Amino acid sequence: MTPAFEHLQKCLKQLPGxxxxxxxxxxLHLLVEKTERLPxxxxxxxxxxxxxxxxxxxxxxxxxxxxxxxxxPTRDHGLVCVVEQVPDLVAIxxxxxxxxxxxxxxxxxxxxxxxxxxxxxxxxLIARLxxxxxxxxxxxxxxxxxxxxxxxxxTEHLASGSAATPVTVTRIGFGLPSGGxxxxxxxxxxxxxxxxxxxxx
Amino acid sequence: MTPAFEHLQKCLKQLPGxxxxxxxxxxLHLLVEKTERLPxxxxxxxxxxxxxxxxxxxxxxxxxxxxxxxxxPTRDHGLVCVVEQVPDLVAIxxxxxxxxxxxxxxxxxxxxxxxxxxxxxxxxLIARLxxxxxxxxxxxxxxxxxxxxxxxxxTEHLASGSAATPVTVTRIGFGLPSGGxxxxxxxxxxxxxxxxxxxxx
Numbered sequence: 001m002t003p004a005f006e007h008l009q010k011c012l013k014q015l016p017g018x019x020x021x022x023x024x025x026x027x028l029h030l031l032v033e034k035t036e037r038l039p040x041x042x043x044x045x046x047x048x049x050x051x052x053x054x055x056x057x058x059x060x061x062x063x064x065x066x067x068x069x070x071x072x073p074t075r076d077h078g079l080v081c082v083v084e085q086v087p088d089l090v091a092i093x094x095x096x097x098x099x100x101x102x103x104x105x106x107x108x109x110x111x112x113x114x115x116x117x118x119x120x121x122x123x124x125l126i127a128r129l130x131x132x133x134x135x136x137x138x139x140x141x142x143x144x145x146x147x148x149x150x151x152x153x154x155t156e157h158l159a160s161g162s163a164a165t166p167v168t169v170t171r172i173g174f175g176l177p178s179g180g181x182x183x184x185x186x187x188x189x190x191x192x193x194x195x196x197x198x199x200x201x
Numbered sequence: 202m203t204p205a206f207e208h209l210q211k212c213l214k215q216l217p218g219x220x221x222x223x224x225x226x227x228x229l230h231l232l233v234e235k236t237e238r239l240p241x242x243x244x245x246x247x248x249x250x251x252x253x254x255x256x257x258x259x260x261x262x263x264x265x266x267x268x269x270x271x272x273x274p275t276r277d278h279g280l281v282c283v284v285e286q287v288p289d290l291v292a293i294x295x296x297x298x299x300x301x302x303x304x305x306x307x308x309x310x311x312x313x314x315x316x317x318x319x320x321x322x323x324x325x326l327i328a329r330l331x332x333x334x335x336x337x338x339x340x341x342x343x344x345x346x347x348x349x350x351x352x353x354x355x356t357e358h359l360a361s362g363s364a365a366t367p368v369t370v371t372r373i374g375f376g377l378p379s380g381g382x383x384x385x386x387x388x389x390x391x392x393x394x395x396x397x398x399x400x401x402x
Contacts, residue, residue: 005253008245011241014235015238016230025218028288031250031253034215039250040212044208044211044212045231045239045242047205047208047209048239062203085233085234
């Protein structure tokens with residue numbers, strides 16, 4: 001095919017979930033089948049790149065100073081869920097089970113990859129804790145080594161010292177996924193599930 | 202999420218093979234994780250939209266007057282494979298089994314959908330046949346009703362009448378796919394496979 005086509009295909013292939021064939025299919029779709037969709041897609045990309053930025057308070061995607069969640073007065077601003085990345089926030093929002101606000105770290109501590117506390121979005125969280133508005137910090141970080149390290153760091157350095165009022169720190173539960181059977185769970189999950197057992201009424 | 206984000210997600214979701222979740226994942230990837238890829242993708246799309254056009258001879262994607270295949274002197278320009286769409290051409294090229302040139306119809310005859318001979322890329326094919334350079338026309342059209350109708354039309358109206366020199370018209374073989382068993386083939390395929398049997402040496 002032509003150089004510009006192959007370059008477009010290469011750019012599309014870098015996107016998550018797209019392989020060589022699906023990138024080729026999308027490029028042909030935009031250049032042959034539905035050419036009217038190409039300028040619309042370019043506009044949507046440019047518009048999103050221009051208007052979407054980081055929320056000054058929580059680090060979520062925003063178009064104004066604050067993201068829609070931080071700007072929503074009906075949400076519980078005393079309850080802050082700490083997540084690693086924006087997709088984690090999106091997943092929790094999708095569950096519909098949470099009415100508090102968020103704080104996105106944009107990473108997790110990883111000495112091996114050279115990611116220290118300064119590389120995380122921590123300064124706004126310290127400011128929020130110092131403001132005294134936060135009642136509970138829910139750590140929704142992953143269950144791997146880096147997630148554990150980040151949880152420890154947050155508990156020791158932030159929640160205990162810098163808050164104006166006492167802050168409860170909790171961590172989301174680990175255990176069997178919904179619909180999952182004991183037989184198919186790995187041993188670390190079963191260990192977490194046993195440790196995380198609760199009174200059954 | 203924000204309106205610009207949701208608009209981008211909606212545009213991505215229209216692309217073939219992308220659903221709600223994969224569109225969301227790509228939008229987050231471009232706006233949060235790898236923001237440097239967004240302008241590169243926009244440039245690739247704009248560059249492709251600007252430079253890619255239809256080959257004046259065969260209807261394939263081209264950046265110059267002729268596509269890379271028509272401009273290649275090492276290919277057999279007396280052998281023309283007629284396909285419905287550019288992706289069909291790409292699929293045949295990928296097989297590596299063909300060294301002739303192509304003609305892309307950009308559709309097939311379909312009275313139900315109101316697609317007649319005037320809606321197909323036929324005029325350049327008539328001109329090519331009148332030029333007398335074509336030795337054989339291979340019809341690589343689909344095996345459905347519209348494909349059959351298009352094959353008949355091409356045979357009756359083009360290959361017989363307008364060519365300066367006699368043109369052989371062939372159609373690609375139908376039968377069992379590679380690795381396919383007789384047990385799992387549908388009856389139409391088996392009928393084609395029986396009709397298309399060849400001497401076995």
